[in-house]
Amino acid sequence: MASSSKLRTLVGIVAALFLAIALTGCSSAGSDTASTEQDAASQTETASQAQTAEQSSANGSDESTDTEGTDMQPSSEFMQIAISEAYQGIQAGDGGPFGSVIVKDGEIVGRGRNRVLANNDPTCHGEMEAIRDACRNLGTHDLTGCELYTTAEPCPMCLGAVLWSNMDAVYYGCTREDSAEIGFRDDAFYRQLNGEEETVSLQEFDRDTCRQLFDDYAAGDAQRY
Numbered sequence: 726m727a728s729s730s731k732l733r734t735l736v737g738i739v740a741a742l743f744l745a746i747a748l749t750g751c752s753s754a755g756s757d758t759a760s761t762e763q764d765a766a767s768q769t770e771t772a773s774q775a776q777t778a779e780q781s782s783a784n785g786s787d788e789s790t791d792t793e794g795t796d797m798q799p800s801s802e803f804m805q806i807a808i809s810e811a812y813q814g815i816q817a818g819d820g821g822p823f824g825s826v827i828v829k830d831g832e833i834v835g836r837g838r839n840r841v842l843a844n845n846d847p848t849c850h851g852e853m854e855a856i857r858d859a860c861r862n863l864g865t866h867d868l869t870g871c872e873l874y875t876t877a878e879p880c881p882m883c884l885g886a887v888l889w890s891n892m893d894a895v896y897y898g899c900t901r902e903d904s905a906e907i908g909f910r911d912d913a914f915y916r917q918l919n920g921e922e923e924t925v926s927l928q929e930f931d932r933d934t935c936r937q938l939f940d941d942y943a944a945g946d947a948q949r950y
């Protein structure tokens with residue numbers, strides 16, 4: 726019987742490992758250029774896509790109650806743009822049906838889609854791409870005040886990234902069970918974190934040696950985040 730604190734520690738460790746791997750980014754061949762071009766076009770594109778999304782929302786259900794995302798109420802307008810990102814990725818063969826948008830004060834500050842296949846990189850999930858894009862655009866590692874719209878419930882890696890980024894809220898469409906139905910393993914990874922099954926060996930090793938590293942760091946006054 727694992728205690729909840731032990732589980733939290735496990736979640737933290739796994740998230741940290743994922744992030745350590747992911748720190749190198751998803752900017753493989755062409756991605757940086759595409760991203761830069763996207764940044765340049767971002768403002769106008771955002772406006773036009775938002776209009777399109779508004780139209781499709783208006784033509785669809787009345788769930789979107791014109792909240793504009795400014796008062797912490799989710800807006801279908803932004804989810805539509807996340808869905809659009811996902812479709813672009815599918816059509817390009819970049820990866821699965823996962824798109825994300827990050828919103829701050831009612832404005833899109835980052836966007837991303839799954840590029841696992843395009844980059845041969847398992848960390849290039851849509852949420853990770855969107856977080857990197859938002860951080861790059863805002864010039865900070867701290868996304869306090871931001872909200873994430875994503876087409877599917879974040880996997881443990883992306884949830885860890887969300888926590889590290891200090892975002893205020895996550896709005897996801899499909900559930901982890903929905904993802905499992907179409908062949909993705911998010912639910913299995915959550916089961917590992919819950920101690921329900923083990924898919925990778927995780928064990929402490931050479932702690933004392935590594936503690937010296939921590940002690941050296943703690944002795945300084947480097948910025949904590």
Ligand SMILES: [Zn+2]
Binds near residue numbers: 850851852880882
């Ligand atoms: Zn993920």
